[in-house]
Amino acid sequence: AQRVTQPEKLLSVFKGAPVELKCNYSYSGSPELFWYVQYSRQRLQLLLRHISRESIKGFTADLNKGETSFHLKKPFAQEEDSAMYYCALSGLGAGKLIFGQGTTLQVKP
Amino acid sequence: ETGVTQSPTHLIKTRGQQVTLRCSSQSGHNTVSWYQQALGQGPQFIFQYYREEENGRGNFPPRFSGLQFPNYSSELNVNALELDDSALYLCASSLQGGDQPQHFGDGTRLSIL
Numbered sequence: 001a002q003r004v005t006q007p008e009k010l011l012s013v014f015k016g017a018p019v020e021l022k023c024n025y026s027y028s029g030s031p032e033l034f035w036y037v038q039y040s041r042q043r044l045q046l047l048l049r050h051i052s053r054e055s056i057k058g059f060t061a062d063l064n065k066g067e068t069s070f071h072l073k074k075p076f077a078q079e080e081d082s083a084m085y086y087c088a089l090s091g092l093g094a095g096k097l098i099f100g101q102g103t104t105l106q107v108k109p
Numbered sequence: 110e111t112g113v114t115q116s117p118t119h120l121i122k123t124r125g126q127q128v129t130l131r132c133s134s135q136s137g138h139n140t141v142s143w144y145q146q147a148l149g150q151g152p153q154f155i156f157q158y159y160r161e162e163e164n165g166r167g168n169f170p171p172r173f174s175g176l177q178f179p180n181y182s183s184e185l186n187v188n189a190l191e192l193d194d195s196a197l198y199l200c201a202s203s204l205q206g207g208d209q210p211q212h213f214g215d216g217t218r219l220s221i222l
Contacts, residue, residue, distance in 0.1 A: 043216075
């Protein structure tokens with residue numbers, strides 16, 4: 001079955017600390033993976049996708065097919081990074097996303 | 110560039126009733142996908158519309174149906190509402206082809222009494 005698992009509902013760190021939001025997936029084919037973010041009072045928006053291999057707002061994510069993971073990392077958290085983060089898999093076809101349950105990142109001053 | 114707009118923002122219905130939710134896609138986008146997000150959960154894919162036809166469906170019963178119009182806007186219809194249908198319904202638009210980024214609306218909050 002195609003599935004995305006985000007094991008942490010809440011991750012709380014201090015400003016300047018490293019952040020790693022975990023995402024594991026189950027998919028038999030070649031996965032397309034994404035991170036979406038929802039800031040307070042804003043709509044869900046794309047943060048980054050593995051195919052682009054880019055860094056957005058200091059965040060990076062590497063696809064590890066051996067461990068079936070796509071963890072989101074940032075070396076130094078900022079207060080403005082506080083938000084809900086969703087990992088998503090394009091497993092049903094283009095544009096049809098399977099989301100994880102989400103992780104709330106709380107960055108304390 | 111006009112973003113994705115959804116209406117209404119909130120809706121209250123009773124069990125057994127029918128509901129229609131509306132979505133206007135972002136300018137230039139030809140594909141619309143609908144998601145259901147229950148409280149505390151991630152969005153769950155309902156179906157996608159492209160060229161006015163259903164182009165893929167998630168694990169939802171037939172009482173969830175949709176339409177797409179020539180201007181790419183879309184409707185989600187739910188018949189015989191059940192209590193478990195209470196959720197935030199999100200619409201996302203994109204271009205077709207490859208894995209284009211999904212652009213989400215603010216959603217419609219549906220409450221079933």
